Amino acid sequence: MLTTVLGTYATYSGFSVFEAIQARMLNGHASAHAVITHFLAYGRAYQVLAVVLGPEWSTNWVFSGLVHDVSEIDRWSEINATWDSFTVRPGPMPGTLSHNGTHFSVSVPPGWEATPDVASGGGTADAVLVDSLTGTSVVIVSEGRSLQGTTAEARAILQEAIDGLATRTGFAILEPVHDRVVDGHPAAEVYLTWQPSTYNLNADIIVVVGAEWQQFWALSGSSYSWFGPGSRTCLNWTAQRFDIADVPFATAIPMFLERYSLWILVTGLVATTVEGSVLGYLVARSSRRSH
Numbered sequence: 046m047l048t049t050v051l052g053t054y055a056t057y058s059g060f061s062v063f064e065a066i067q068a069r070m071l072n073g074h075a076s077a078h079a080v081i082t083h084f085l086a087y088g089r090a091y092q093v094l095a096v097v098l099g100p101e102w103s104t105n106w107v108f109s110g111l112v113h114d115v116s117e118i119d120r121w122s123e124i125n126a127t128w129d130s131f132t133v134r135p136g137p138m139p140g141t142l143s144h145n146g147t148h149f150s151v152s153v154p155p156g157w158e159a160t161p162d163v164a165s166g167g168g169t170a171d172a173v174l175v176d177s178l179t180g181t182s183v184v185i186v187s188e189g190r191s192l193q194g195t196t197a198e199a200r201a202i203l204q205e206a207i208d209g210l211a212t213r214t215g216f217a218i219l220e221p222v223h224d225r226v227v228d229g230h231p232a233a234e235v236y237l238t239w240q241p242s243t244y245n246l247n248a249d250i251i252v253v254v255g256a257e258w259q260q261f262w263a264l265s266g267s268s269y270s271w272f273g274p275g276s277r278t279c280l281n282w283t284a285q286r287f288d289i290a291d292v293p294f295a296t297a298i299p300m301f302l303e304r305y306s307l308w309i310l311v312t313g314l315v316a317t318t319v320e321g322s323v324l325g326y327l328v329a330r331s332s333r334r335s336h
Contacts, residue, residue, distance in 0.1 A: 194256030
């Protein structure tokens with residue numbers, strides 16, 4: 046996120062990075078800071094820029110401290126003291142959304158709105174979590190499928206979504222598919238982008254497989270590209286709080302039950318700047334098959 050902030054200063058006269066980005070925990074919160082220089086009317090200025098993440102408030106803060114030229118460099122200690130004192134107040138407790146039909150519950154980031162069973166694009170999302178301030182969303186969908194519960198299965202299902210998106214204008218994979226674990230279950234994740242309109246939409250998609258339910262879940266955090274780092278932070282926070290229900294002993298699902306095959310893409314949330322509105326949508330196509 047700080048790299049994005051620094052990019053907005055890159056066109057300043059005489060811009061250079063004086064001290065590279067350094068990560069630190071600031072009073073219990075993840076943060077990063079750097080020092081840049083550039084020219085102002087009085088000479089070369091020195092400026093510290095920092096970002097603090099506040100997941101309990103579903104936000105982040107940007108800190109800036111500036112001395113206008115070397116004659117003010119003795120004020121640097123005051124800037125550092127102010128930065129070191131930055132403390133985040135306790136935030137509201139997150140909410141919880143439970144979806145018994147597809148066997149999960151998930152924490153809702155503070156200040157977000159959560160809606161179950163959202164119909165869109167010919168399919169239905171199990172849940173859509175939206176931050177109306179930034180146009181960031183997390184969309185959760187699921188499908189029944191015969192599964193052994195392996196990472197290879199998670200990767201294969203995720204590849205279906207990637208292949209579907211690959212034809213979109215501006216498509217690019219920002220970070221390749223990698224393995225992870227969600228609530229003790231094998232999962233695979235990819236970070237990608239495409240251009241549905243004037244601006245790029247970034248999406249972080251995670252597929253989680255659950256052999257005990259013969260089902261997989263897909264979680265997608267998406268936003269316009271300039272909110273990308275924050276969107277990823279929110280999706281990771283949500284994935285860490287995604288809870289898959291235990292299977293009751295008497296409700297074990299036989300592998301031979303009739304299932305549905307679903308080609309599914311989660312493209313998340315698109316904010317339309319012209320109308321100033323926010324649209325969450327799911328693109329899905331399903332057909333019945335027997336095992």
